[in-house]
Amino acid sequence: MDKCLYKVDFVANTITITAECAEKMNDPNTTEYKAIRQLCADFPAMKIVKRTHRTVSYTHLRAHE
Secondary structure (H helix, E strand, C coil), X not given: CCCCCEEEECCCCEEEECXXXXXXXXXXXXXXHHHHHHHHHHCCXXXXXXXXXXXXXXXXXXXXX
């Protein structure tokens, strides 16, 4: 795992994963699968949440009149 595909938040009690991590963890031979499995074993009360893209809001823009 060369880049961070998941983030553990102990305050919110969640493990946030990227779409790439979710895809890779479907294969039991990958390091992502093993890492998430170990995290779930260590912290069984934590929920796994998929990270979503941030949406850009254009409500503050106004057309020139």
